[in-house]
Amino acid sequence: MIDSQELEQTLGAGFGALFHPYFDGLARGQLAIPRCTACGRHQFPPRSVCVHCRGHDFAWDVADDPRGTLFTWTVVHHAKGTEFEALAPYAVALISLAQFDVRLYGLIPEPEGLEVGASVRLVFPSPDGEVPAGSSTVGRPHWVHANPD
Numbered sequence: 001m002i003d004s005q006e007l008e009q010t011l012g013a014g015f016g017a018l019f020h021p022y023f024d025g026l027a028r029g030q031l032a033i034p035r036c037t038a039c040g041r042h043q044f045p046p047r048s049v050c051v052h053c054r055g056h057d058f059a060w061d062v063a064d065d066p067r068g069t070l071f072t073w074t075v076v077h078h079a080k081g082t083e084f085e086a087l088a089p090y091a092v093a094l095i096s097l098a099q100f101d102v103r104l105y106g107l108i109p110e111p112e113g114l115e116v117g118a119s120v121r122l123v124f125p126s127p128d129g130e131v132p133a134g135s136s137t138v139g140r141p142h143w144v145h146a147n148p149d
């Protein structure tokens with residue numbers, strides 16, 4: 001899991017701070033998405049200005065049951081020198097979230113058989129590092145195939 005210090009080193013102090021509620025939510029097992037308090041629309045990634053109305057104030061809404069559909073993806077076969085090296089091959093995906101009108105990035109550890117429009121759901125590891133039944137062995141939040149509702 002990315003901590004705040006690593007995030008700000010990667011993204012820069014101001015931009016990294018925009019992501020704190022997102023990563024803090026993931027650490028608690030929640031997917032939080034920013035909502036503009038002026039127009040009520042969600043956006044991702046977090047920004048300091050609303051892309052819809054140029055508002056500056058945001059609240060964070062938690063997705064009740066994070067599910068979505070696969071918009072597109074790419075498969076990473078070589079992640080040499082990174083913490084993701086042992087996970088390869090895996091997919092980095094763009095997922096259309098069902099509950100809120102946003103697309104967000106996600107890790108899919110088992111990229112075989114992916115199809116555009118496939119139903120996926122977000123899985124969180126438990127606080128003690130155990131992985132929920134039916135998911136892969138990845139110890140971080142990730143997306144898996146889901147049966148459509």
Ligand SMILES: [Zn+2]
Binds near residue numbers: 054
């Ligand atoms: Zn707005």
